[in-house]
Amino acid sequence: MEPEAKIKAIAPRSGVFSLLVVDDEAATRNLCRDVAVEAGLQVRVAATTEEAIAILDQYPVDIVVTDLKVPQIGGLELLKRIRANTPEIAVIVLTQFGTIETAIEATRLGATDFVTKPFHVQELRAKLDRLAHSIEIDQENRVLREELRSRPGFGGLVGVNSRMQHVYKLIQKVAQHTYPVLILGESGTGKELVARSIHFSGPRKNKPFAPVDCSSLVPTLIESELFGYVKGAFTGAQHSKQGLFEAAGEGTLFLDEIGDLPVDLQAKLLRALQEREIKPVGSNERIGIRARVIAATNRDLEAAIRTGGFRQDLYFRLNVVQIKLPPLRDRKGDIPLLVNTFIEKFSDPERPINSISEDAMRRIMAYDWPGNIRELENAIERAMALGSGPILQVGDLPSNLQYNSSEKLANVDELVPLDILERRAIFRALQETSGDKLAAARLLGIGKTTLYRKLKQYESGRPHV
Numbered sequence: 273m274e275p276e277a278k279i280k281a282i283a284p285r286s287g288v289f290s291l292l293v294v295d296d297e298a299a300t301r302n303l304c305r306d307v308a309v310e311a312g313l314q315v316r317v318a319a320t321t322e323e324a325i326a327i328l329d330q331y332p333v334d335i336v337v338t339d340l341k342v343p344q345i346g347g348l349e350l351l352k353r354i355r356a357n358t359p360e361i362a363v364i365v366l367t368q369f370g371t372i373e374t375a376i377e378a379t380r381l382g383a384t385d386f387v388t389k390p391f392h393v394q395e396l397r398a399k400l401d402r403l404a405h406s407i408e409i410d411q412e413n414r415v416l417r418e419e420l421r422s423r424p425g426f427g428g429l430v431g432v433n434s435r436m437q438h439v440y441k442l443i444q445k446v447a448q449h450t451y452p453v454l455i456l457g458e459s460g461t462g463k464e465l466v467a468r469s470i471h472f473s474g475p476r477k478n479k480p481f482a483p484v485d486c487s488s489l490v491p492t493l494i495e496s497e498l499f500g501y502v503k504g505a506f507t508g509a510q511h512s513k514q515g516l517f518e519a520a521g522e523g524t525l526f527l528d529e530i531g532d533l534p535v536d537l538q539a540k541l542l543r544a545l546q547e548r549e550i551k552p553v554g555s556n557e558r559i560g561i562r563a564r565v566i567a568a569t570n571r572d573l574e575a576a577i578r579t580g581g582f583r584q585d586l587y588f589r590l591n592v593v594q595i596k597l598p599p600l601r602d603r604k605g606d607i608p609l610l611v612n613t614f615i616e617k618f619s620d621p622e623r624p625i626n627s628i629s630e631d632a633m634r635r636i637m638a639y640d641w642p643g644n645i646r647e648l649e650n651a652i653e654r655a656m657a658l659g660s661g662p663i664l665q666v667g668d669l670p671s672n673l674q675y676n677s678s679e680k681l682a683n684v685d686e687l688v689p690l691d692i693l694e695r696r697a698i699f700r701a702l703q704e705t706s707g708d709k710l711a712a713a714r715l716l717g718i719g720k721t722t723l724y725r726k727l728k729q730y731e732s733g734r735p736h737v
């Protein structure tokens with residue numbers, strides 16, 4: 273799948289991961305060790321929690337596989353300590369069949385995954401492979417964030433896509449001059465951010481930046497907003513007011529949504545730009561203007577010109593330099609960077625969320641983002657507010673991403689008995705929600721009591737996966 277290829281493109285495989293096996297039974301220890309060595313991991317073993325803690329103190333460890341009934345303090349307590357001291361270590365818990373409550377307790381304490389004993393070699397191998405891959409992605413996300421911090425910023429513009437590189441070059445160039453700039457792009461692609469970076473990376477950065485949204489005001493208001501008015505110019509004008517053209521001084525006037533400016537005002541704006549002076553509403557006096565003008569729109573102005581909705585002469589006047597912002601779907605390679613930026617932006621010291629699951633990232637990459645960066649930013653902000661674990665999960669994303677039709681279900685053609693499928697789904701949901709049964713039930717689309725009943729059935733010894 274293409275989006276996945278793109279994640280990998282910026283995510284080359286890095287070093288060897290190390291695994292610690294903690295079990296008092298030599299047979300299990302050896303089996304785990306063999307599987308892990310075959311998976312390319314570096315392995316250490318411990319027969320007691322004391323030995324395990326000594327190894328954890330001495331060596332870097334990425335993954336711990338621990339039995340629950342291991343002397344001295346037991347697997348759950350070991351898990352608790354690992355979570356408190358080194359939360360980045362992934363922990364797989366080995367559970368006995370029928371001890372589902374302990375498994376849930378382990379998930380609640382932050383176990384990354386669990387394996388029911390006796391287990392198949394392939395099952396452990398698959399889990400280790402998946403974990404190693406997600407640790408790798410997590411490490412790369414951290415590297416990306418570091419890169420972000422050290423990269424020279426363009427007023428907060430993020431992205432390394434070649435079209436964005438071209439945008440940065442243009443910004444740097446036009447920032448040094450005062451000729452008009454027209455910024456085009458779909459809604460949410462960053463037009464205002466670009467306008468601000470032009471202003472704030474140029475010599476006028478200490479002068480005002482005055483934005484005016486031409487779509488949100490009624491025509492008479494836009495006129496008085498732009499040009500100002502004198503006392504008594506209209507009912508309610510009890511004193512004179514300076515317009516934004518004048519208030520911007522030697523700074524920048526940002527005419528946002530210029531495509532929505534009514535035609536008669538377009539004529540007045542054109543005159544102001546040509547003559548470099550304005551006449552406040554109700555006044556005969558002309559005032560000189562020095563502000564630079566940057567305009568932006570998500571409309572197709574050339575089409576509007578053809579249908580008479582936009583004046584061609586004004587277009588020529590504004591369109592001295594044009595900056596066209598690509599929609600997010602055309603630069604999906606930038607998505608991981610943006611996602612990480614927003615995770616950082618919305619992180620809350622009370623509930624630190626510092627990364628995103630591979631699965632969730634894949635959904636984000638598969639989606640087309642019609643609302644562009646604004647929509648992505650909102651989705652991450654919302655997910656951060658809902659998320660419960662340290663890693664954003666698919667279940668935290670907006671529902672239109674969770675059930676993205678372009679996302680195929682894994683192994684749909686594998687024929688599996690229904691009760692086993694059901695059990696797998698329940699366990700996946702509990703993992704995804706860190707053991708929160710209510711949230712798991714919601715994810716599965718069943719009631720909480722139904723989930724409880726099914727968990728009880730499994731405990732009473734129905735056949736397991």
Ligand SMILES: Nc1ncnc2c1ncn2[C@@H]1O[C@H](COP(=O)(O)OP(=O)(O)OP(=O)(O)O)[C@@H](O)[C@H]1O
Nearest residue numbers: 428429430458459460461462463464465570645646
């Ligand atoms: N390249 C980027 N890097 C980081 N954040 C971005 C980038 N582009 C846009 N954003 C963020 O996305 C949101 C939308 O950006 P902005 O308001 O500039 O878009 P817009 O094109 O003006 O949208 P609209 O047409 O809806 O007004 C903002 O919160 C902005 O900070």
Ligand SMILES: [Mg+2]
Nearest residue numbers: 460463464528
């Ligand atoms: Mg805007």
